Amino acid sequence: MSSEGTKKNTSEFDQAALFFHQFPTPGKLEIQSTKPLGNQRDLALAYSPGVAVPCLAIKDDPESAAKYTSRSNLVAVVSNGTAVLGLGNIGPLASKPVMEGKAVLFKKFANIDVFDIELDAPTVDQMVSTVAALEPTFGGINLEDIKAPECFEIEEQLKERMSIPVFHDDQHGTAIIVAAAVLNGLDLAGKKIEDVKIVTSGAGAAALACLNLLVSLGANTDNIWITDRHGVAYKGRVEEMDRWKEPYLKETDKRELADVIGDADVFLGLSAAGVLKPELLATMAEKPLILALANPTPEIMPELARAARPDAMICTGRSDFPNQVNNVLCFPYIFRGALDCGARAINEEMKMAAVRAIAALAREEPSDVAAKAYSGETPTFGPDYLIPSPFDPRLILRIAPAVALAATESGVAARPIEDMPAYLDKLNRFVFRSGLVMKPVFSAAKNASANRVIYADGEDERVLRAAQIVLEDGTAQPILIGRPNVVDTRLKRYGLKIRAGVDFELINPEDDPRYRNYVDLLSQLAGRRGVSPEAARALVRTDPTVIAALAIKRGEADAMICGLEGRFSRHLRHVKLILGAREGLGEDDFSALSLLISQKGVVFMTDPYVSENPSAEELARMTVLAAEEIRRFGITPKAALLSHSNFGSRDTASALKMRAAAEVLRKIAPDLEVDGEMHGDSALSEELRQRVYPHSTLKGEANLLVFPNIDAANIALTTIREMTNSLHVGPILLGPAAPAHILTRSVTSRGVVNMTALAVVEANSRAVKPK
Numbered sequence: 122m123s124s125e126g127t128k129k130n131t132s133e134f135d136q137a138a139l140f141f142h143q144f145p146t147p148g149k150l151e152i153q154s155t156k157p158l159g160n161q162r163d164l165a166l167a168y169s170p171g172v173a174v175p176c177l178a179i180k181d182d183p184e185s186a187a188k189y190t191s192r193s194n195l196v197a198v199v200s201n202g203t204a205v206l207g208l209g210n211i212g213p214l215a216s217k218p219v220m221e222g223k224a225v226l227f228k229k230f231a232n233i234d235v236f237d238i239e240l241d242a243p244t245v246d247q248m249v250s251t252v253a254a255l256e257p258t259f260g261g262i263n264l265e266d267i268k269a270p271e272c273f274e275i276e277e278q279l280k281e282r283m284s285i286p287v288f289h290d291d292q293h294g295t296a297i298i299v300a301a302a303v304l305n306g307l308d309l310a311g312k313k314i315e316d317v318k319i320v321t322s323g324a325g326a327a328a329l330a331c332l333n334l335l336v337s338l339g340a341n342t343d344n345i346w347i348t349d350r351h352g353v354a355y356k357g358r359v360e361e362m363d364r365w366k367e368p369y370l371k372e373t374d375k376r377e378l379a380d381v382i383g384d385a386d387v388f389l390g391l392s393a394a395g396v397l398k399p400e401l402l403a404t405m406a407e408k409p410l411i412l413a414l415a416n417p418t419p420e421i422m423p424e425l426a427r428a429a430r431p432d433a434m435i436c437t438g439r440s441d442f443p444n445q446v447n448n449v450l451c452f453p454y455i456f457r458g459a460l461d462c463g464a465r466a467i468n469e470e471m472k473m474a475a476v477r478a479i480a481a482l483a484r485e486e487p488s489d490v491a492a493k494a495y496s497g498e499t500p501t502f503g504p505d506y507l508i509p510s511p512f513d514p515r516l517i518l519r520i521a522p523a524v525a526l527a528a529t530e531s532g533v534a535a536r537p538i539e540d541m542p543a544y545l546d547k548l549n550r551f552v553f554r555s556g557l558v559m560k561p562v563f564s565a566a567k568n569a570s571a572n573r574v575i576y577a578d579g580e581d582e583r584v585l586r587a588a589q590i591v592l593e594d595g596t597a598q599p600i601l602i603g604r605p606n607v608v609d610t611r612l613k614r615y616g617l618k619i620r621a622g623v624d625f626e627l628i629n630p631e632d633d634p635r636y637r638n639y640v641d642l643l644s645q646l647a648g649r650r651g652v653s654p655e656a657a658r659a660l661v662r663t664d665p666t667v668i669a670a671l672a673i674k675r676g677e678a679d680a681m682i683c684g685l686e687g688r689f690s691r692h693l694r695h696v697k698l699i700l701g702a703r704e705g706l707g708e709d710d711f712s713a714l715s716l717l718i719s720q721k722g723v724v725f726m727t728d729p730y731v732s733e734n735p736s737a738e739e740l741a742r743m744t745v746l747a748a749e750e751i752r753r754f755g756i757t758p759k760a761a762l763l764s765h766s767n768f769g770s771r772d773t774a775s776a777l778k779m780r781a782a783a784e785v786l787r788k789i790a791p792d793l794e795v796d797g798e799m800h801g802d803s804a805l806s807e808e809l810r811q812r813v814y815p816h817s818t819l820k821g822e823a824n825l826l827v828f829p830n831i832d833a834a835n836i837a838l839t840t841i842r843e844m845t846n847s848l849h850v851g852p853i854l855l856g857p858a859a860p861a862h863i864l865t866r867s868v869t870s871r872g873v874v875n876m877t878a879l880a881v882v883e884a885n886s887r888a889v890k891p892k
C-alpha cells in the first residue's frame with residue numbers, strides 16, 4: 122500500500138507487503154483440524170457413522186451446537202467491499218486481504234476463529250438475505266467495510282432477524298475506542314462532554330456511529346457539526362442525505378469544514394487522507410482533541426498537526442504514532458466476551474462496558490504487567506497516552522469480562538460466566554500463549570542507547586534486508602562488514618535504499634584503516650593460545666566474525682551477529698577466544714537458548730547448539746542463564762528438566778543427572794520455578810503432571826524446557842519446528858562477555874531482525890563491559 126506521508130520507503134515497503142502476502146503460501150489463513158484423525162476409529166467418529174450422533178443431539182437441543190461444533194468460537198467477517206478502509210468501493214474480491222487481516226487479528230488477540238466472507242452483494246437486500254442465511258454456521262457476525270448509509274440498514278435488519286451478535290465493526294468498534302479516547306482527552310483538557318463542540322470530517326458509517334455513542338455519553342447534538350465531500354450537512358441539502366444524518370443537520374448558511382471548525386474542541390476525522398489543512402487548526406479551541414482516523418493515511422499527519430497546535434492531543438488510526446485509535450482495540454475483545462457468555466446480541470450496555478474498560482485501563486496505576494507490556498517504559502496517562510496500545514495484554518483481561526458481565530446483567534447471555542476468577546485465569550493463560558512475545562523486546566530495543574550491532578556477514582542479502590528494517594524501525598544502528606563494491610551492488614540489486622557511509626558504517630575487511638589495531642589486539646588476546654602474529658593477520662584479513670568480536674572488544678560496537686555462513690563451532694571458538702565469558706562464568710558455561718513460536722504458544726529450549734553433554738551443575742547454571750534471558754521478554758520462567766524418566770520412574774545415568782540438576786537449582790536459584798526430571802508432556806500439561814506427581818513445585822505449563830544433552834535438544838527443536846511450522850528465534854548465545862549471536866545458515870532476514878532486537882536489549886540490560 123503506497124501511502125502519502127508514510128515513514129517507510131514506499132516501493133520497498135510495497136514489495137515487502139506483496140511478498141508477505143504471497144509467501145510461503147498465498148494469503149494469511151488456513152484451516153486446521155482440532156482432532157488428530159489418526160486411525161480408522163477416529164475417522165469413524167469424526168465422520169460417518171459417528172458424526173450422526175452430534176447431528177441428532179443438536180437437532181434435539183440446538184444449544185448443544187456450542188458443545189459439539191466450533192460454532193460458539195466462530196465469527197464471520199463479512200464485507201461487500203463498498204468502503205474498504207479509506208480506499209472506497211474497491212469491491213469484495215479486493216477487500217479480501219483486509220478481511221483475512223481482521224481474521225488473523227481476531228485469532229491473535231482473542232483466539233477467535235474466523236471465516237472471512239467477501240460477498241458480491243452490493244444491495245441491502247442481497248446482503249441481508251445472504252448474511253441472515255449464515256446463522257447456523259456462526260456464533261457471531263462482524264460486518265466490515267460496508268458503505269453508509271446501506272450499512273445502517275443492513276445491520277438493523279440483520280439484528281432484527283438473527284439471534285447471534287451482529288456488530289458492524291466500522292461503526293461500533295470505532296465508536297467504542299473513539300468514545301474512550303474522547304472521555305480521557307476531555308478529562309485531561311478539563312472539559313465536559315456536555316459542553317464541547319465536535320466537528321467531523323466524514324458522515325459515514327464510522328463517523329455517525331461515533332457521534333451516536335458520544336451523544337449517549339452526554340454530548341449535545343446542538344454542538345455537533347458534520348461535514349463530508351459535499352461540505353457541511355445542513356437542513357435542506359440534497360446531496361448524499363439520509364435519515365441517519367438527520368439528528369446532526371443544522372439550519373445554517375455555513376458550507377465548508379473551514380466555516381465550522383472555529384472553536385471546536387474535538388475534530389473527528391473518519392473520511393480521507395489530508396482533508397484537514399494545518400491552517401484550520403489555528404481557530405480550534407484550546408487543548409483541542411484531534412482524531413485523524415482515516416486509514417491508512419490520516420486527515421492530517423501528526424507532525425503537521427503538532428506544528429500548527431502544540432497544545433493539541435493527537436490520535437490516528439496507525440500503529441506508528443502514539444494514541445492509535447483503531448477498532449482493533451475493541452472488536453477482538455468485545456466478541457471474546459460476547460461469545461464466552463453465549464450472548465444473543467451486542468447491546469448498548471455491552472458497548473458502554475467496553476468504553477469504560479478501555480478508558481479506565483489507560484488510567485490504571487503503573488503496574489508490573491504494564492511495565493512488561495510496554496517493556497519497562499511504564500506509560501502514564503497523558504496527552505500521548507490517552508488510550509492503551511493495541512499490544513497491551515490487559516485489554517482482553519479488562520474488556521472481555523466487563524462485556525460478558527454487562528451481557529449477563531442486561532439479560533442477553535445464554536451461558537453467563539459462572540466462575541469469574543476461573544474465566545480470568547483462562548484469559549491470562551491465553552495472553553501468555555498468544556505469541557506476542559517479541560513485542561516487548563522490540564519496544565525496549567527502540568529505546569536503547571547501546572544499539573550498535575555489528576554484522577559479520579554484511580554482504581549477505583538477509584543481513585542487508587535486515588539492516589534496512591532495523592534502521593527504519595529504529596531498532597539498531599547497524600555496522601556491516603563487507604566489501605564496499607559488493608555491498609553497494611547488492612543493495613541496488615535488491616532495491617534497498619540504505620547506503621554505506623550515509624545510513625550505516627561499513628568495515629571493509631580488505632582495507633580498513635584499523636586493520637593493524639585489530640591484529641595487535643588479537644595477538645594480545647590470543648598470543649598465549651597458539652595464535653601466532655602471522656595467524657592473527659590471516660584471521661583478521663579473512664574472518665569477519667573475528668573482526669566483529671574485535672570491534673566489540675575495542676568498544677566500537679555493542680553487540681554482534683554472525684554465523685550465516687560457515688560452521689557454528691568455528692564462530693563459537695572465535696567468540697570465546699576474543700570476547701571471553703561473562704564475569705563469574707567459564708568458557709564451558711556457554712550455552713544456547715532457542716525460542717519456538719507456534720500457533721500453540723511459545724516455548725524456550727536449551728541447549729540445542731553448544732553444550733554437548735553438560736553435567737548436572739552445568740545444566741543448572743545454563744538454566745539460570747536461560748531464565749534470565751526469558752525475563753527480558755517480560756515472561757516469568759517456569760523450567761522443566763526433561764528426561765525419559767518421569768519423577769523417578771527410571772534410575773539411568775541421564776535421569777539421575779537431571780534429578781541432580783533440579784537439586785542444584787533449588788540451591789542456586791531458590792526463586793526459580795523449576796522441577797524435574799520429567800517427560801516432555803508432563804512439562805507442558807499440568808493435568809498429566811498432577812496425575813503422576815501431584816506435589817510438583819512447577820505449576821501450570823513449563824515455558825523453559827531443559828534437555829539432558831545437545832542431541833535431545835537439537836532433535837526436539839528441529840522436529841517440533843518442522844512439524845508445527847513454528848518460528849524459531851535463536852540460537853541465543855548465553856555466556857559471552859558481550860552479546861554475540863551465532864545464527865544458523867537457514868535463518869531468514871526476519872530471523873536476523875529478531876536477533877538484532879534481542880542483542881540490543883541484552884547490550885543495554887547488562888551494561889556490557891568486556892573483560
Ligand SMILES: NC(=O)C1=CN([C@@H]2O[C@H](COP(=O)(O)OP(=O)(O)OC[C@H]3O[C@@H](n4cnc5c(N)ncnc54)[C@H](OP(=O)(O)O)[C@@H]3O)[C@@H](O)[C@H]2O)C=CC1
Nearest residue numbers: 204206207269324325326327349350392415416438447448
Ligand atoms: N481508525 C479506525 O479504527 C477506523 C477508521 N476508519 C476510517 O474512516 C474512513 C471512513 O470509513 P467508513 O465510515 O467506514 O466509510 P463510509 O464510506 O461509510 O464513509 C466515508 C465518509 O467519508 C466522507 N469522505 C470521503 N472522502 C472525503 C473527503 N475527501 N472529504 C470529506 N469527506 C470525505 C464520505 O463522504 P461522501 O458521503 O460525501 O462520500 C463519507 O461521509 C476510512 O478512511 C476508514 O479507514 C473507519 C473505521 C475505523
Ligand SMILES: CC(=O)C(=O)O
Nearest residue numbers: 206207291416447448
Ligand atoms: C480500521 C478499519 O476498520 C478501517 O479503517 O476500516
Ligand SMILES: [Mg+2]
Nearest residue numbers: 206265266291
Ligand atoms: Mg473497517
